[in-house]
Amino acid sequence: MSVLVYTEINKGRVKKASLECVNYAKKIAELTGTTVTAVVNNADLAQLEELGKAGANKILSIKNEKLNTDSIYITAAVEQAANAENSKTIIFAFDITGKSVAPRLSAKLKAGLVAGAVDYPVVNGNTLEVKKNVFSGKATAVYTIHTDVKVISLLPNSFPVVFGANAANVVDFSVDLGAVQSKIVVKELKTNSDGGMVPLPEAELVVSAGRGLKGPEHWGIIEDLAKSLNATTACSRPVADMHWRPHHEHVGQTGVAIRPNLYIAVGISGAIQHLAGVNGSKTIVVINNDKEAPFFKSADYGIIGDAFTIVPKLTEAVKKFKANQN
Amino acid sequence: MKILVAISNVPDTTTKIQFSDNDTKFNTAGVTFVINPYDEWYALVRALEIKEAGKAEKVTIIHVGLADSEATIRKGLALGADDAVRVDAEGPDAFFVAEQVANYAKTNGYDLIMAGKETINYNGSSVGALIAGIIDLPFVSLATKLDIEGNKAIIEHEVDGGAQVVECELPLVLSAAKGMAEQRIPNMRGIMAARTKPLSVVAAIGGAPLTSIKSFTLSAGRTTCKMLTEDNLDELVNLLHTEAKVI
Ligand SMILES: Cc1cc2nc3c(=O)[nH]c(=O)nc-3n(C[C@H](O)[C@H](O)[C@H](O)COP(=O)(O)OP(=O)(O)OC[C@H]3O[C@@H](n4cnc5c(N)ncnc54)[C@H](O)[C@@H]3O)c2cc1C
Ligand SMILES: Nc1ncnc2c1ncn2[C@@H]1O[C@H](COP(=O)(O)O)[C@@H](O)[C@H]1O
Numbered sequence: 001m002s003v004l005v006y007t008e009i010n011k012g013r014v015k016k017a018s019l020e021c022v023n024y025a026k027k028i029a030e031l032t033g034t035t036v037t038a039v040v041n042n043a044d045l046a047q048l049e050e051l052g053k054a055g056a057n058k059i060l061s062i063k064n065e066k067l068n069t070d071s072i073y074i075t076a077a078v079e080q081a082a083n084a085e086n087s088k089t090i091i092f093a094f095d096i097t098g099k100s101v102a103p104r105l106s107a108k109l110k111a112g113l114v115a116g117a118v119d120y121p122v123v124n125g126n127t128l129e130v131k132k133n134v135f136s137g138k139a140t141a142v143y144t145i146h147t148d149v150k151v152i153s154l155l156p157n158s159f160p161v162v163f164g165a166n167a168a169n170v171v172d173f174s175v176d177l178g179a180v181q182s183k184i185v186v187k188e189l190k191t192n193s194d195g196g197m198v199p200l201p202e203a204e205l206v207v208s209a210g211r212g213l214k215g216p217e218h219w220g221i222i223e224d225l226a227k228s229l230n231a232t233t234a235c236s237r238p239v240a241d242m243h244w245r246p247h248h249e250h251v252g253q254t255g256v257a258i259r260p261n262l263y264i265a266v267g268i269s270g271a272i273q274h275l276a277g278v279n280g281s282k283t284i285v286v287i288n289n290d291k292e293a294p295f296f297k298s299a300d301y302g303i304i305g306d307a308f309t310i311v312p313k314l315t316e317a318v319k320k321f322k323a324n325q326n
Numbered sequence: 327m328k329i330l331v332a333i334s335n336v337p338d339t340t341t342k343i344q345f346s347d348n349d350t351k352f353n354t355a356g357v358t359f360v361i362n363p364y365d366e367w368y369a370l371v372r373a374l375e376i377k378e379a380g381k382a383e384k385v386t387i388i389h390v391g392l393a394d395s396e397a398t399i400r401k402g403l404a405l406g407a408d409d410a411v412r413v414d415a416e417g418p419d420a421f422f423v424a425e426q427v428a429n430y431a432k433t434n435g436y437d438l439i440m441a442g443k444e445t446i447n448y449n450g451s452s453v454g455a456l457i458a459g460i461i462d463l464p465f466v467s468l469a470t471k472l473d474i475e476g477n478k479a480i481i482e483h484e485v486d487g488g489a490q491v492v493e494c495e496l497p498l499v500l501s502a503a504k505g506m507a508e509q510r511i512p513n514m515r516g517i518m519a520a521r522t523k524p525l526s527v528v529a530a531i532g533g534a535p536l537t538s539i540k541s542f543t544l545s546a547g548r549t550t551c552k553m554l555t556e557d558n559l560d561e562l563v564n565l566l567h568t569e570a571k572v573i
Contacts, residue, residue, distance in 0.1 A: 010486060071455075071465065094451075096486050100467045103452040106421065107459025112536030113420065115450045129540060136446050138343045142540040183464045183498070187480075188491040199487055205573070229573065247470075247505060248484070253339055253446055254363055254504055262572040273339045276446070283570040284548070285562070299551045300570065301562060310556045317559040321567065 002037040002058065003029045004087035006078050007051060008097060009040065014047050016202050017093035017156040019054045024154050025091045026055030027120050032089070038168070039081045041067045041074075052168030054161065060084070060173035067175075070182040071100035077175040078105055082149075084173070089128070094153040095201060102153045111149035118158045128152075136253055136276035156201055157259045192248050197232040200249065205231035206260045208251060208278075209239065212267015212288065212307055216244035221311040222266060228318040234258070236268045252277035267307045270295025287311065327382045327474065327496065329373045330436040332427050332453065333402055334362040334445045335395040345542045352447075352542070361398050364442030364502055366405070371507035372472055373440055374406045381474040382438075384408050388430055390423045392416050396525065403520035404512035410525045418448050419535035424456030429531050432461055437496040438479065443468055443503040454501035464498040470505030 005025040007018035018040075025036045038056035040047070041064060048059055060081050066073045078101065082090055090105065092098035094116045106113035114130040118140065121128040127144050130152055134141045145152075192199075200206065207226040213219065219233075226233045233249060240250035251258055253273040259280030266287045268274060275298055278284070286299040289306050296302045303310055337343070338358040346353040361370070373385045387402040389395055390413040399410045413426040431439050441454035458465030470489065471482035479498060482491045482505075512520075554562050566573045 071467075075459070096468065096484065099451045100455050100465060103420070103424075103455035104459035104465065106452075106536075107424065107456045110421075110536065113452060113456075114537060115420070115452045132449075133545075134448055134542070135337075135343045136449060137545060139345070139542050139544050141542050143537045144540050145537050146534070147536050183495050184466065185493045186490055187493055189485075189488065190490070191488040250504070254367075257449075262566065262570070276339070279545070283566065283572045285566070286551070296551050298548055300548060301565065302551045302553050303556060303559075303562070304553070305556045310559070313556060314559045314562070317563045318573075320560070321563045321573075 002035045002085050002087055003032070003089045003091065004078070004082050004085055005036060005038050005056070005091040006074070006098075006101065007038050007040045009043055009047055014043070014050050015093065015095070016161065017095050017154075019050070019161045020156065020159055021091050021093050021154050022051055022054035022056050023159060023162055024120070028089055028091070031121070031123050037081070037085050037087065039078055039173070041077070048168065048170050052166050053163040055164065055166060056168040057166070059168045059170045061170050062173050062175055064175055064177070066177055069186060070184045071097065071104065072180055072182050073177055074101045075104045075108065076177055076180045079108060080175050081173065082109070088149050090149070090151045092151070092153040094155045098153040102151050106151045109149050109151075110147065111151045112145035112147040113151040113153075114143045114145060115153045116155045117152050118155050121152070133280065136257070137279050138276070155259070157204070192246065197226070200232050200234055200251070200256050200258055203232035203258065204261045205229050206234050206258060206262065206281075207231045207264045207266070208234035208236070208268065209266040209307075210236035210268030211238050213239075218308070219245070221308065221315070225264070225311050225315045225318070228315045228322070231262070231264075236274055265295055266311060268295060269293050270298060327437045328384045328386065328435065329376065329382050329438045329440060330427070330431050331365065331370045331373050331385060331387050331402075331407070332439070332441045332457070333365040333370065333387050333389050333399070334442065335359050335389060335391050335398040336362045336445055336447045339363070339446065343544065345544070349542050350540070359395065359398055361402055362442050362445050364444065366402070367509040368502035368504065368506040369440040369442055370402060370405060370407065371510050372502065375507060376472070376474055386411065386436070388413065388427055390415060390417070390426045390530070399525060400520045401512065403523045403525070404516040405510055406516060407523075409523055412525065412527050413530050414527050415530035417535055418539060419537050420448070420450045420452040420456055421537075422532060422535045424453050424460055425532045426530055427453070428457045428460040430528070431457070439463075439497070439499040441499070441501045443501050451501070454499055458499040461499070464494050466492060466494065466498065466500045468503040469500045470503050472500070472506060
C-alpha cells in the first residue's frame, strides 16, 4: 500500500524535483498511514542514501539502460513497481519525464491524474483532493481524484527539500521489459550550451531580459549579473523569436513556465502572456525605464531607469554583498 | 497518411479570469475563445504544411466540447484543415478527453495524432500521452520539428538539458511545442471555404470522469511594489537577503 514515487538521476545527482517528490510522498504517507517506496534507475550508494534522507522507507533500485531511451519503458517499470508494492498513490515530478510517463501510466491503470500539483492533498474518504495551477497561474483549482489508484505529478519548486536522518531499505528490482516494444530510435542528442547553469525549470534564481536590451550584443551585462548570483538566464518571447537568445530560454505562456525564488526582469514590459510563465516566482524584481510598464504591477521590487547603467551597478552590489558574506 | 489534430477551445490569453456558481465554474461571460495556441500555431499549422508538401492526404481536427465551441473549430477549418469532428461532451477531465480522441483515431485509422504541449486553461500537459497510453502507440513529447519520410516520422523534441532527434514508424502520437511552425492568419478564401467544410458531431463514449474540479481560487496578485533607485542598489540586495530571503 506504500506511496510510490518515481525518481531520477541527472548529471550525477538525484534531481531536485525528485527529492521534492520524495518529501511530498512522505507527507502523503503520513496522511494515509503508510510508507514511501522510491523507484530509481542507475543510482549509486550516495544517491540511494540521499533518497532515504529525503524520506524514502524503501527503494526499488533498477539497473536498466533501456529506461533512458523511451518513456514507454519507464511506464512499464513503474507499473511493475506499483504492482509489487500494491501502491494506490503514485507520484512523479511534473517535468519532462513526468509529463510523458504519468499520463501514460494513468491511461494504463485507468487511474485519475492530477498533473502539476502545488500543495499537499486533502484525504477525503477514498478520494484525494489536490490543488493545481490553472489558467497559467492566474488561478488554482482543487481537483478530486475519484479512482482507487491515483497518480499525481508535483510542480517543481513548490516546496523546499527537507532532509532527515532516515535510511532506506534498498532492494534490487529487475523489471521485465520483454513485452514492451519501443519504436522510437534515437538518432542524435543535442545538448544546450547552458554554460554550466542550472536548467531553467529547476533554477531558483533567474535573470531575464527582453526587447529593452535592444540587441544580442548587449547580453553581456545580463550574463554578468546572472553569474554574480549564480542564476540562470532567461528571455521574453520576441527575444527568442529574433534569435537574440536560444529558444530554450524563452519563458511565458508559450515558452517555459518557471517559479524560481527570484526572478529579475530587465527591459521586459510585463505582457500578460509573459507573466503567465513567471508569476509563480516567489520574488520579482523589475528594471524598466518606463514607469508605466505593466510589469511593475506584478513586481515586489522595482527600479525605474536605464538597464544599461542599472544592471552593471546591481552586479557590483551583488558582488560586494557576496564578498562581505564570506 | 491521415493526420488528426486535437484542438482545445481556450479563453484568449488576455482574458481576465473570473469564476461563478460559488467558485465552481469558469465564468465565460464576455470571454473570447480561441484555439489553444500550441494546437493552432504548432500542431495544426505543421500538419497543414506536411499535407501541402504532399506527404499527407488529409488533416482532420477533433475537439471535445459543446456546440458553443464551433466558432473555434471553424477557425481551424479556415486555416486549411479538411474536416472536423466535435465530440459532443463537456468535461475538463483529461482522461475523458483523451479517450474520445483515441477512440475516434482508432476507428478511423489515423496515422499521426497531434496534440498541443498543454492547454493554457487547464495546463495539464497530459492529453497527448494519455491518448498514446490508451491506444498503446509510441509518444513523442514536446516536438519542435517534424518531418515525414515514407511511413516514418523524424522528430526533434525537447529533453532535459537539450534536444533529441528521433525516428519513429507511424502510427504515433506527439505533442507540439514552439518551433514546429509559424503562426498563420486565415485568408478570406479559407474563411469562405470553412463554412461548407464537413463538421460532424459524434456522441461521447466512456463512463464517469476519473477526476473532477471541486473549486477554483483566483491567485492573489502582488499588492505593493517597493520602488528603489539606481543609487540604492545595495539596499535592494540587502532586502533580497533579509526581507525576501531569496539570496
Ligand atoms: C498567444 C500569445 C502568446 C505569447 N506568449 C509569450 C510568452 O510565452 N512569453 C513572452 O515573453 N511573450 C509572449 N507573447 C508576447 C507578449 O504579448 C509580448 O509581446 C512580449 O512579452 C513582449 O516582450 P518584451 O517585454 O521583451 O518587449 P516589449 O514589450 O517591447 O518591452 C520592452 C520593455 O523594455 C523597456 N525598455 C526599453 N529600453 C529600456 C532600457 N534602456 N532600460 C530598461 N528598460 C527598457 C520598455 O519600457 C519596455 O517595457 C505572447 C503573445 C501572444 C499573443
Ligand atoms: N477538449 C479537448 N478537445 C480536443 N483536444 C483537446 C482538448 N483538451 C485538450 N486537448 C488536446 O490536448 C492537449 C494537451 O491538453 P492538456 O493535457 O489539457 O494540457 C491540447 O494542447 C490539445 O491538443
